[in-house]
Amino acid sequence: MYNFDFVKPSTVEEAVAALADDEAQPLSGGQTLIPTMKQRLNAPETLVSLLGIEALKGVTVGGDRVTIGAATTHATVAREVAEAYPALAALAGNIGDPAVRNRGTIGGSLANNDPAACYPAAALASGATVVTNRREIPADEYFEGMFATALEEGEIITRVTFPIPEAAAYVKFEQPASRFALAGVFVAKFAGGVRVAITGASEEGVFRWSEAEEALSGNFSAGAVSALSLDADGMMADLHGSAEYRAHLAKVLTGRAVTAAG
Amino acid sequence: MKVTMHVNGRQVSGEAEGRTLLSAFLREELGLTGTHIGCDTSQCGACTVHVDGKQVKSCTMFAAEAEGAEVTTIEGMANADGSLSAIQQAFQDYHGLQCGFCTPGMVMAAAALLEEIPQPTEAQIRHHLDGNICRCTGYHNIVKAIQAASGQPVAVAAE
Ligand SMILES: Cc1cc2nc3c(=O)[nH]c(=O)nc-3n(C[C@H](O)[C@H](O)[C@H](O)COP(=O)(O)OP(=O)(O)OC[C@H]3O[C@@H](n4cnc5c(N)ncnc54)[C@H](O)[C@@H]3O)c2cc1C
Ligand code: FES
Ligand code: FES
Numbered sequence: 001m002y003n004f005d006f007v008k009p010s011t012v013e014e015a016v017a018a019l020a021d022d023e024a025q026p027l028s029g030g031q032t033l034i035p036t037m038k039q040r041l042n043a044p045e046t047l048v049s050l051l052g053i054e055a056l057k058g059v060t061v062g063g064d065r066v067t068i069g070a071a072t073t074h075a076t077v078a079r080e081v082a083e084a085y086p087a088l089a090a091l092a093g094n095i096g097d098p099a100v101r102n103r104g105t106i107g108g109s110l111a112n113n114d115p116a117a118c119y120p121a122a123a124l125a126s127g128a129t130v131v132t133n134r135r136e137i138p139a140d141e142y143f144e145g146m147f148a149t150a151l152e153e154g155e156i157i158t159r160v161t162f163p164i165p166e167a168a169a170y171v172k173f174e175q176p177a178s179r180f181a182l183a184g185v186f187v188a189k190f191a192g193g194v195r196v197a198i199t200g201a202s203e204e205g206v207f208r209w210s211e212a213e214e215a216l217s218g219n220f221s222a223g224a225v226s227a228l229s230l231d232a233d234g235m236m237a238d239l240h241g242s243a244e245y246r247a248h249l250a251k252v253l254t255g256r257a258v259t260a261a262g
Numbered sequence: 263m264k265v266t267m268h269v270n271g272r273q274v275s276g277e278a279e280g281r282t283l284l285s286a287f288l289r290e291e292l293g294l295t296g297t298h299i300g301c302d303t304s305q306c307g308a309c310t311v312h313v314d315g316k317q318v319k320s321c322t323m324f325a326a327e328a329e330g331a332e333v334t335t336i337e338g339m340a341n342a343d344g345s346l347s348a349i350q351q352a353f354q355d356y357h358g359l360q361c362g363f364c365t366p367g368m369v370m371a372a373a374a375l376l377e378e379i380p381q382p383t384e385a386q387i388r389h390h391l392d393g394n395i396c397r398c399t400g401y402h403n404i405v406k407a408i409q410a411a412s413g414q415p416v417a418v419a420a421e
Contacts (some may be wrong), residue, residue, distance in 0.1 A: 008327075
């Protein structure tokens with residue numbers, strides 16, 4: 001790993017000022033960034049740790065929404081959101097392993113937008129809002145493909161707000177070595193309709209399956225999606241699964257998520 | 263830069279670069295080589311330590327991030343009189359190790375689990391060990407050791 005300067009500001013303003021430098025990058029839990037720096041895929045000159053900023057941490061539940069600070073760990077979300085939004089808490093509690101959950105954060109996961117990550121599916125299916133130091137970005141406009149997001153240079157996520165659905169579930173088929181999703185489906189049922197987000201499957205990263213959303217909005221049961229099929233075109237193919245396999249898996253998991261949501 | 267932290271109850275300071283991993287700081291700067299490096303790619307859990315009471319992979323955290331923290335390593339696990347802690351003794355009694363390479367990480371993971379759930383089920387133990395890889399034991403005896411350490415009956419007695 002190339003060397004860098006380490007700074008740990010205690011306010012968002014100080015962090016943003018430090019990140020004005022082109023060669024500086026935010027460090028949250030480091031569970032993605034440190035491995036990529038070891039591989040020299042990433043070599044910032046300055047790392048700006050966000051974990052010293054109390055304003056970026058914690059969970060608040062208010063009425064019909066949950067707001068989570070960007071630097072809140074997966075372990076904290078698993079614990080503190082369990083009552084307000086159990087499907088989201090369960091998702092957080094099944095990311096990686098206990099050590100990853102004690103360091104990794106929601107902001108880091110959404111900023112990274114790994115095509116097989118869990119949180120992007122929750123954010124997209126819930127219709128969450130990603131709040132940054134500059135603006136509020138609806139999830140539908142935030143995810144822009146594999147590892148790509150609407151975030152600009154020097155912009156950091158400060159918190160994420162999730163509307164709480166009437167019923168929801170996330171079902172992940174784990175790639176057993178990495179524990180990332182070989183495919184994962186988050187289904188969320190709101191008064192106004194159902195949203196379905198699929199991760200791990202597409203070359204474009206997380207996406208909404210609108211055909212299933214339509215079918216489920218009329219009839220919220222696993223049977224409503226059993227006759228549908230996802231196009232294998234554009235699905236990821238690797239040694240863990242072909243494009244056809246992933247398309248089929250995502251469909252099956254959608255049915256299971258609907259059943260689990262009840 | 264100079265980094266200062268409490269390791270196994272003792273205040274220690276040492277030199278670190280920005281890129282110095284906590285695992286390297288413990289092993290090379292402090293000489294605490296009980297923390298093992300199995301993969302250095304965040305997969306195996308051999309490097310597991312506790313930072314402020316929480317289980318982390320010390321190869322996936324910078325030493326500078328532990329400034330001021332309370333760090334516990336396998337060297338801090340034995341009882342004050344030097345005898346093995348209940349978890350360590352159970353690993354020995356139930357053959358929870360063969361080569362022993364994964365054992366420091368397993369013991370640290372087990373200690374974190376029992377702190378959170380004093381009497382975990384077998385499923386909870388296995389879920390908690392997701393990030394700790396053992397190439398020797400096949401895990402069954404590790405699970406039994408943790409059940410025994412938590413004071414629960416163990417299905418099949420150790421031979
Ligand atoms: C063994 C292992 C298993 C894993 N399993 C899973 C899994 O099952 N599912 C899953 O979803 N993930 C998994 N992960 C990834 C994990 O969830 C990471 O924690 C997460 O992807 C990144 O969060 P972080 O806080 O560690 O971010 P970091 O690694 O610190 O940062 C990641 C990226 O985001 C940027 N960044 C960080 N915070 C912000 C912010 N607030 N604003 C803007 N940019 C920011 C950084 O500059 C960097 O580019 C796993 C990781 C490991 C090591
Ligand atoms: S050495 Fe840290 S996880 Fe393997
Ligand atoms: S005892 Fe050899 S790796 Fe676990």
